[in-house]
Amino acid sequence: MDVLSNLLLGFQTAASFINLFYCLIGVALGTAIGVLPGLGPVATIAMLLPITFGLDPVSSLIMLAGIFYGAQYGGSTTAILVNLPGEASSVITALDGHEMAKRGQAGKALATAALGSFFAGTVTTFLIALFSPPLAEVALKFGPAEYFSLMVLGLVASIVLAHGSLLHALGMIVFGLLLGIIGTDVNSGVARFSFDVPELTDGINFVVVAMGVFGLGEIIGNLENEAERNLMVKKVTGLMLSKEDFKAIAAPVLRGTALGSVLGILPGGGAMLSSFAAYALEKKVSKNAANFGKGAIEGVAAPESANNAGAQASFIPMLTLGIPSNPVMALMIGAMIIQGIQPGPSVMTEQPALFWGIVASMWIGNVFLVILNLPLIGLWVKMVSVPYHFLFPAILVFCAIGVFSLANTTFDVYFMAAFGLLGYIFRKLECEPAPMMLGFILGPMMEEFLRRALLLSKGDPSVFIRRPLSATMLVLAAVAMVTVLLPALRKKRQEAFAEED
Amino acid sequence: MCIRLLIVICTLVSLSSAFAAEYPDKPVRLVVSWAPGGAVDVIARKVAQKLSEQTKGTFVVENKPGATGTIGTQQVIRSAPDGYTLLALDNTFALLPFVFKKLPWEQEVPFIPIAVAALQPVVILVKGDSPYKDLASLVNYAKANPDTVTYGTGGAGSAPHFSAEAFQQAAGVKLMHVPYKGAGEAMTGLISGQIDMVLLSTPSAVSQLKANRVRALATSGNKRLASFPNIPTFAEAGMPGFGITNWVGIAAPLGTPKEIVSRLNVEIRKALDSSDMKDFLGGMSAEAGNLEADGFLRLIKEENARWAQVAKHADIEKQ
Amino acid sequence: MSPIIKSPKDFWTGVMYSGFGGIAFVISRDYAFGSAGRMGPGYFPSVLSCLLIGFGILALARGMRKDGTAFGGFAWRKAAIVLAATAAFGFLLPRAGLIIALLVLIFGSATASTHFRFEWRATLLALALVAFCVLVFVTGLGLPMRLFGSWFGA
Known part of the structure; x- marks a missing residue:
């Protein structure tokens, strides 16, 4: 069997002492920088690149890959413990994960994230091993029309994220879409909403907005209610999952993994959608739907598995086609070039040990992550019981340094402060920031794909319906819209919203 | 007042000590005005690695991306001209006057060009199974059907956009522009069949060319590429006037001591001569830019003049 | 109301x-x-x-x-302190350098808490945090932040 011999080659490569060592270093470093809010894998890998020059290409790429998925993993820890999502996917994890932490179930939430990610990572590793080349071909079938319809579907799903007022959520989504427009328009080269500030012409970094709105906003909010905050940590119950918990998360983990690996293959930003989509789906199909947003364990399990599956699957277009689906993958490609390897379809045939070694190391890395992180949970949970007036200046320090490291500019630190004020105002007005963040991510992509689709079809909007994949997603979006709006509108009957007539 | 005096004294002290000791006696920052992972970044990192080895000093790459490279450029040209802040830049610099209404500097060349690290020919690519087998068939079809053949670029006002404008003017055709977010996405668009062609520099094309996912109809430069001898030059393909070559170079703030500039020029060209650097550049079908510092200055001025001509006849809106 | x-x-x-x-x-x-x-x-x-x-x-x-819940107070003072400390960090980082910027951020923001008291334990923790940041971010990762900034001629 070809795949078996390939995998064998991969494990032989990845299990050499030196590669195991670099894999461990990578995931440990990744976890560490993931836990530190704001500091992302892009800055870290860029800084560590010179160290990898001296290494063998396989070892260096194994380590860099480890940093990437280790950081994804560590990011959820911060999201759960202190409600500080450093990347798009952790925004979702924080929704229920932090609620669980507030109820003293931080240990359970972290364990769920760890096990869900491990399962997803395992499945996706074998998926890559078995089906990489055909999957990559599928990814190429996705044109601008399909991507646009996918974004529409994602946007509809984001309405589900909110558990408060529907009107506030809709407004926040549109607000996020508008924020995302800031920067240079790809189609015309016009810098929009940039007020002649050069730093704004490339748009605002996601992390700056997230650190401001969630991080600083949360800190100010907590300081306002300092007395209450100290109450919440007194009862830390069960670090490990019970039998019932395992039963509850089994199906969400499976569904999340499936969604994540499908979306992760798409190079045009699919992986970012995976955790949103998984959460929205779970909230619709789960028996426990009423608890979502209030600390439902399913609301952690599904997006975390989807996120990890998506992160691993995003290696597929990079390894098989040489197409980067996110900035980290672009950096990995740069690292390969420095090592004298031209990433692309030829890597698999010309450097089988490298290709299969990286694939195998991903599974080994996931094992390391679980071994490394399960014992750490106890430590993390203790961290939450550090008095808040000691904790929050430290959080601020890490946010500020992390945000600075994004583009090595203090401009982003000022922006973070501005978004902190906005975040606090949002809290006061009960406007949930999660839908805004999704709008912020999707906005620019949606516009780009819409305009490109219309450009290529010479202005004919029927492309969105004529292409079967695109049409299917639009139908799904319409169905989702109806299921979201109907109950909400029915509820509104008693409220003033319907009194308008 | 006191503080200002202190600053002046400190600066003088640090400057004089910088000259007293052998250059470089502290880390040298090589500012890349693009995001990590791109062609400029990768080449700058390799150069920094070689310079560190050769001078026994430390050359650190610092990414300062934003606003088509103007943010990083501006930071370097305002830095102390002591040789400890350098800039890695590419051919996009020569386009900036035609992309922006106003630039944060007045001079045509607001820095001292030190050396060209790499020259990258531009290739015209179509999909591997495209009906256009050679440049003539593509040009003839485009002449007969204006605004039909689509080309992808890394966005309006990007280097590939200018290259494609120059190509259209040279070939006397009108193509349809499909902007993408970055040249990488345009390449994805090409291999997935959304667009008909792209004009990119060799580093972005090599791996897809090897896998036969794309076909190159012509390459710029006077001679064929060593790694792809089947690709004709533009002159051989019937467009002798067309020759755009992209470059990546190193520069220093105006006022940097001559000794340091010429020392760096020598060191960089020595680095380019090393076998691992040749392999590295050869791997992406680029060439070492073996130019004297004033040769680099001439190159930038020539490029500026050329793009001024292209921009005059093109429909590229300034920001 | x-x-x-x-x-x-x-x-x-x-x-x-x-x-x-x-x-x-x-x-x-x-x-x-x-x-x-x-x-x-x-x-x-x-x-x-x-x-x-x-x-x-x-x-x-x-x-x-429609009648709705009232606002509750708006913690202007605390918000202003936290945001000003953050902005001060951004301002001081290139000028005074990382160490001073961090100290200003840590002690500045800490005053926003009602539990804030100047005590040796907190000061020690703050210094440990500064040392940690210097070691991890500057020495370890090599982020381009200077320990002492342009005011000190660096």
């Missing part, structure tokens, strides 16, 4: 949405609108800002009709 604003949260959300929407709309008019088939750079932002204004007006209307 004022007789007009029955639900302050809805009302002020409406003000915020329509305000932002209005500003965005005015700015968007500078960009070419294009047509639905061939959109200009102004198309998307114009449509979005109109939508936001629409949602804002709905929220305003709801805020004036």
